[in-house]
Amino acid sequence: GAVVSQHPSRVICKSGTSVKIECRSLDFQATTMFWYRQFPKQSLMLMATSNEGSKATYEQGVEKDKFLINHASLTLSTLTVTSAHPEDSSFYICSASISVGEQYFGPGTRLTVT
Amino acid sequence: GENVEQHPSTLSVQEGDSAVIKCTYSDSASNYFPWYKQELGKRPQLIIDIRSNVGEKKDQRIAVTLNKTAKHFSLHITETQPEDSAVYFCAAGPSTDSWGKLQFGAGTQVVVTP
Numbered sequence: 174g175a176v177v178s179q180h181p182s183r184v185i186c187k188s189g190t191s192v193k194i195e196c197r198s199l200d201f202q203a204t205t206m207f208w209y210r211q212f213p214k215q216s217l218m219l220m221a222t223s224n225e226g227s228k229a230t231y232e233q234g235v236e237k238d239k240f241l242i243n244h245a246s247l248t249l250s251t252l253t254v255t256s257a258h259p260e261d262s263s264f265y266i267c268s269a270s271i272s273v274g275e276q277y278f279g280p281g282t283r284l285t286v287t
Numbered sequence: 288g289e290n291v292e293q294h295p296s297t298l299s300v301q302e303g304d305s306a307v308i309k310c311t312y313s314d315s316a317s318n319y320f321p322w323y324k325q326e327l328g329k330r331p332q333l334i335i336d337i338r339s340n341v342g343e344k345k346d347q348r349i350a351v352t353l354n355k356t357a358k359h360f361s362l363h364i365t366e367t368q369p370e371d372s373a374v375y376f377c378a379a380g381p382s383t384d385s386w387g388k389l390q391f392g393a394g395t396q397v398v399v400t401p
Contacts, residue, residue: 177330205387216376217331217391266330273387274319274380278330 176200177269179279186257186286194252194282196267202247203269207276208240211264223250257286289314291379293392300399306364308395310377313358317379320353320360321389325374334375335362367399 176199186192196206205224209217221231221242229242241253250269254261262285268276290313300306312320318339323331337344337351337360344351348367353360360379364371374394381387 207388214396216393219388222388270387274389275321275333275336276387276389277333278323280330281328283328 174200175271175277177267177277177279179267179282181282182280183283184285186284188258188286189256191253191255192257192284194254194265194267194284196250196252196269196279198248198269198277201269201271203271204247205270206244206250207268207270208242208250208252209266209268211266211281213264217266220252254284257284259286262286289317289379289390291377291390291392293377293395295395296393297396298398300367300397302367302369302399302401304367306362306367306371306397306399308362308375308377308397309359310361310379310392311357311359312379312390314379315355315358317381319380319389320351321378322349322351322362323376323378325376325394327373331376364397367397369399369401372397372399 178197180195208220220235221229223229223242223244225244225247231237244250264281266281267279270276293310321336324334325331335349335351337353348365350363376394377392378389380389
């Protein structure tokens with residue numbers, strides 16, 4: 174149980190284009206999903222908290238117009254990186270919460286912007 | 288908000304020896320303390336967690352202890368094996384402001400040498 178999928182696993186895009194990443198909870202309903210960014214050899218940096226049917230809550234310093242989050246159902250949240258630039262290249266990981274605190278992670282998406 | 292410090296940043300142990308990783312947290316309201324294992328390029332995997340009403344929890348070779356008074360918790364791995372080599376993250380939460388956010392430590396790179 175508690176399986177979270179993420180798609181795509183890898184994506185390469187050109188500077189200025191937008192990329193959408195999907196996060197799905199496969200065997201449970203997640204009222205809350207989280208989006209993280211992870212640089213090499215660093216910890217998980219929370220970008221935003223996503224709740225089904227409501228606007229995402231962004232962490233300080235994260236541009237909400239650049240990183241669009243939609244949580245359309247209890248099993249799906251999407252992150253769209255708009256007008257991507259090379260500095261947006263990173264490993265993006267989502268997690269889904271079963272109960273308050275407990276989080277299960279997706280496999281991550283490696284984004285490379287050329 | 289919550290602040291989690293994790294030590295050491297790297298830990299080398301010989302196969303069969305024990306490994307201990309320590310974390311401290313700042314928010315006395317935190318009541319959930321998970322540990323995640325992350326292999327290179329993979330998702331963080333929840334390996335054990337503990338809630339504030341318990342002082343110790345064990346699962347085979349892995350144990351976690353919690354000292355709420357001192358606000359620190361530790362991960363203990365006994366009889367280490369090469370497959371225990373990975374980065375380990377502690378976390379504390381949930382944040383009282385919204386939706387079960389966790390604050391992650393900086394991570395510990397564990398290397399088990401045969």
